[in-house]
Amino acid sequence: MSLQAQPGQVVAVVGPSGCGKTTLLELICGLQRPDAGTVSTPGAALMPQRDLLLPWASALDNASLALRARGVARDEARRQAHPWLERFGLEGFERARPAELSGGMRQRVSFLRTLLAGKPVLALDEPFASLDAITRHEMHGWLAHVLTSEPRTVVLVTHDVEEAVVLADRVVVMSPRPGRAVAELKVDLPRPRKATDLAVVELRERAFRALGVER
Amino acid sequence: MRRLLRGWRPLLVIVVLLGIWEVYVDAGGADPLVLPPPHAVAKALFVDRSLLWSNFTVTAEEVLLGILVAAVGALAVSIAIHFSPTLRKAIYPLLVGSQAVPVPVFAFVLVLWLGFGLAPKLIVVAIVSFFPIVVTTLAGLAAVDPDLVKLMQTFDSPRLRTFRHVEFPSALPGVVTGAKIAVAVSVIGAVFAELAGSNSGLGYLYQQSENQLLMPRAYATVLILSVFAILLFSLLTLAERLALPWAYQPPRESSP
DSSP: OOOOOOTTOEEEEEOOTTSSHHHHHHHHTTSSOOSSSOOOOSOEEEEOSSOOOOTTSOHHHHHTHHHHHTTOOHHHHHHHHHHHHHHTTOTTOTTOOGGGSOHHHHHHHHHHHHHTTOOSEEEEESTTTTSOHHHHHHHHHHHHHHHHHSOOEEEEEESOHHHHHHHOSEEEEEOSSSOOEEEEEEOOOOSSOOTTSHHHHHHHHHHHHHTTOOO | OHHHHHTHHHHHHHHHHHHHHHHHHHTTSSOTTTSOOHHHHHHHHHHTHHHHHHHHHHHHHHHHHHHHHHHHHHHHHHHHHHHOHHHHHHHHHHHHHHTTSOHHHHHHHHHHHHOSSHHHHHHHHHHHHHHHHHHHHHHHHHTSOHHHHHHHHHTTOOHHHHIIIIIHHHHHHHHHHHHHHHHHHHHHHHHHHHHHSOSSSHHHHHHHHHHTTOHHHHHHHHHHHHHHHHHHHHHHHHHHHHHOGGGTOOOSSOOO
16 A cells, blocks of 8 residues: 655545555554554644544534644634634534534534644545535535635545545545555546536546446 | 422322321321321421431531542542553452442441541541442543544644543543432441441431430431432532533434
């Protein structure tokens, strides 16, 4: 398995369950040491599959958790996180606890929390897998928009091929156990992309063929 | 208000039971000296109110301070155990063992050792309350999602900061749950400690009343002790809802 991402690039890794996608992210984030080979990143922050927001904390405090983790004082962390909530369409929900937020909002808070960690690389682990199809579709548009105005190096792990093609600059297709990169697709398409764009559909089919799925 | 109305059913049960009790004793089913009728207990509650109150404050102090000591101690021990597997192996079996101590016997030894004052009661109450609080607190600490701890690692959070922001708050409901369980046993513990040797408190008053065959007053002390335990439990529940409302709010959308 070899994976490289240029600064500012969005690389999607798609593959069936159990091919080691999450392990890959944990390696990138330094949560695991590789058995063999090397991983070099300028530092990566994780966005987990489930939102994992703190149920007792407000949206604002959840968003500023990464700042607090670095030792920033509470008021200062809130002050830094506040304008972002507005940019993420969460104004008016600063004091809402996660239980009062919709699934899409929780995912946005979770993403903001990871973004504010200030790491050059964002490791997204199936960030929208737990959302319903409609919300997921909205979130794709939203994330594409955020990444245009706030470019980061992103490694996006997903089993949603469409998500990968719509969001990424490059799609790496992995095989089931043992997980290996079996194909790499360049997505040289302008943003914003629609799932129904002809080029997107074509790339999606190529990805499916690489996965060995007959359609 | 709705909650009050919902309480009418158990209230009705109590009224019916008291009625049966009253009729049973009045009809000569039991010697009033052994089983005083409810109206006699009610009368004792009123007539001896200042005596009951002054002894109640003694027991209440023992119970409240004892639970406080137990909660603080349990929190400290739980955190220590949480951080150190070695400590867990060394201390946890002893904690389980502490539950096997026969409190009435032990209370007697403590009184011999420490005298008739507050100290032996505090120790007994703390010992019986300690274990449930430790168990629930440890459960709360262990229930923290390991993925959340990993997430904090990718945010470069030092171990202690992760504890402060993530693990400690999620353990708080456990502390309160433990304290709620501890309330009932702590009142029993306080009474045993007073029976082992004291000159005040509701347990002491109970013993005195029984010795003097003042059974209505003896029953009145039991009644007050029970009501006190229920009241403490309710207060803790209320405090939990006010201070830790998130522990009660079920997530709205992510139903499994």
